[in-house]
Amino acid sequence: MKKIKFKNINVIFLLAIILILAMALFTGTSCSKIQSSPASEAVNNAGSQITENNTETTANNNLLQSENTISIWDSCQPKERVFLTESINNFLKQNPAYTIDTRHFRNEEELVDVFSASSLAGDGPEIILVGFDSMKKLAQNSIVKDLSNEVNYNIFLPGLVELSSFDNKKYIIPFSSSDFLIFYYNKNLIKKIPGNFDDVISISKELLSAKDQKYGFLLNASEPDWDVPFIGGYLDWFYEYDSGAINLNSAAMEKTLNFINNIYNVDKIVPHNMSYEDMNNLFKSGKAAMFINGVWSVDEYKEAGLNFGVLKIPRNTDGITNPTPMISGLGFMVNNNSSRKSFEIVKKFINYMISPDIQTGWTLNTSSFPAITGLETDKLSNDDILYNILLQAKICRGEPPEEDLRLIRDVLKLNIDNLISGNITAADAKEKMQEDIIKLKSGKIKVEDYSSTTSTVNQKNTGNESTTTKK
Numbered sequence: 001m002k003k004i005k006f007k008n009i010n011v012i013f014l015l016a017i018i019l020i021l022a023m024a025l026f027t028g029t030s031c032s033k034i035q036s037s038p039a040s041e042a043v044n045n046a047g048s049q050i051t052e053n054n055t056e057t058t059a060n061n062n063l064l065q066s067e068n069t070i071s072i073w074d075s076c077q078p079k080e081r082v083f084l085t086e087s088i089n090n091f092l093k094q095n096p097a098y099t100i101d102t103r104h105f106r107n108e109e110e111l112v113d114v115f116s117a118s119s120l121a122g123d124g125p126e127i128i129l130v131g132f133d134s135m136k137k138l139a140q141n142s143i144v145k146d147l148s149n150e151v152n153y154n155i156f157l158p159g160l161v162e163l164s165s166f167d168n169k170k171y172i173i174p175f176s177s178s179d180f181l182i183f184y185y186n187k188n189l190i191k192k193i194p195g196n197f198d199d200v201i202s203i204s205k206e207l208l209s210a211k212d213q214k215y216g217f218l219l220n221a222s223e224p225d226w227d228v229p230f231i232g233g234y235l236d237w238f239y240e241y242d243s244g245a246i247n248l249n250s251a252a253m254e255k256t257l258n259f260i261n262n263i264y265n266v267d268k269i270v271p272h273n274m275s276y277e278d279m280n281n282l283f284k285s286g287k288a289a290m291f292i293n294g295v296w297s298v299d300e301y302k303e304a305g306l307n308f309g310v311l312k313i314p315r316n317t318d319g320i321t322n323p324t325p326m327i328s329g330l331g332f333m334v335n336n337n338s339s340r341k342s343f344e345i346v347k348k349f350i351n352y353m354i355s356p357d358i359q360t361g362w363t364l365n366t367s368s369f370p371a372i373t374g375l376e377t378d379k380l381s382n383d384d385i386l387y388n389i390l391l392q393a394k395i396c397r398g399e400p401p402e403e404d405l406r407l408i409r410d411v412l413k414l415n416i417d418n419l420i421s422g423n424i425t426a427a428d429a430k431e432k433m434q435e436d437i438i439k440l441k442s443g444k445i446k447v448e449d450y451s452s453t454t455s456t457v458n459q460k461n462t463g464n465e466s467t468t469t470k471k
Contacts, residue, residue, distance in 0.1 A: 026212070062313040069101065070127065087362075111128065126343070127346055135163070146171060178369060182310045186290070189286070194311075197314050200290060203289065215289065218290070218291045225325075225326060225418060228326065233321055237252075283306075354372060408443060
């Protein structure tokens with residue numbers, strides 16, 4: 001019996017010790033939590049600062065979610081979005097250790113605004129895919145990386161390279177090209193491809209004088225985007241990309257204006273008072289033989305069953321080279337917050353996306369075109385339409401930022417409409433255009449007021465005003 005009692009005492013004693021140790025451990029843990037959290041006092045005194053600190057910590061944690069994970073934001077159109085997703089999946093198959101998170105925005109403006117706020121807070125995706133017009137704004141805010149030494153820019157279309165710099169540094173890597181003009185011709189009406197505009201004018205006169213009368217060549221000259229390419233045909237341009245300087249009072253501009261006046265009022269091959277929509281319908285229905293229009297119309301003409309071909313815009317009658325339409329597209333920009341490890345993944349992914357195979361696939365599966373040169377001699381050379389589109393893209397010039405281009409369009413539209421209507425000479429028009437652009441840029445004339453003046457003049461002189469929207 002004594003043995004049994006002794007065992008019970010031992011058990012009770014052990015239980016007591018365990019209970020004491022447990023209480024001590026609980027008390028010690030509670031004390032340590034309080035001591036290690038002096039910010040708990042600050043919550044009562046400076047709650048807003050704690051919120052900011054917590055936000056920053058969360059942001060940093062999001063960026064560092066995984067050394068092998070990067071994020072990409074885009075606002076691509078549906079066809080481009082599908083192929084972007086496929087390209088990402090194929091990249092991940094080749095690099096199974098990596099993860100790529102994606103986020104799609106309804107429009108680029110929203111993407112840029114959200115990215116700017118996120119990056120300034122220390123967060124955001126490693127990569128955004130945006131248009132070149134967004135580059136300057138993001139570069140000015142110092143939230144994207146200088147990519148000047150990360151890729152060989154000599155592989156890209158020169159027109160896109162012109163749009164890649166700000167303050168002598170490159171902040172965007174070209175990925176696709178789009179929205180440039182090309183020369184279309186109806187193969188059923190054109191037996192001999194025109195080599196220059198002497199040929200275009202000659203063919204046009206023949207078709208206009210034929211029994212089955214048809215228009216030869218149509219030019220949407222009331223829209224400035226259709227006029228400025230001819231300036232490039234005289235080895236000059238109207239915009240300086242580094243400084244933003246605009247020169248409309250040049251010898252090349254005067255020659256361009258004389259060319260426009262000639263085809264309207266001297267050779268009379270292009271009709272007055274015809275809108276873009278009318279011209280497009282005439283060409284699509286086979287009632288016009290040649291038409292300068294955007295690459296966005298290729299699918300439209302194919303769907304219409306038109307037997308057509310495309311060429312680089314023929315050389316001006318007295319020009320030095322082929323005209324140079326404006327070009328734009330998409331490119332990759334990289335968040336300044338990217339870690340060294342994630343930046344290595346970013347570079348690997350971008351190099352993959354600008355490789356010839358992906359650039360070719362993008363061209364064949366979307367509504368846009370490559371950013372790199374050389375594909376016209378590779379897999380795409382067998383497609384006559386694509387081949388000639390790529391030849392045109394190689395000599396395009398970069399589309400100036402919208403804030404400047406909007407002013408240039410207003411000035412050119414007014415004066416070219418007056419030129420076609422016979423109210424001003426080419427020599428006087430180029431001087432007046434330069435005066436007008438200086439006034440607009442200085443703020444002496446507001447764009448809204450100037451546009452309304454333009455509208456009034458158009459209605460008075462032409463009785464018609466057309467508006468063209470790129471697709």
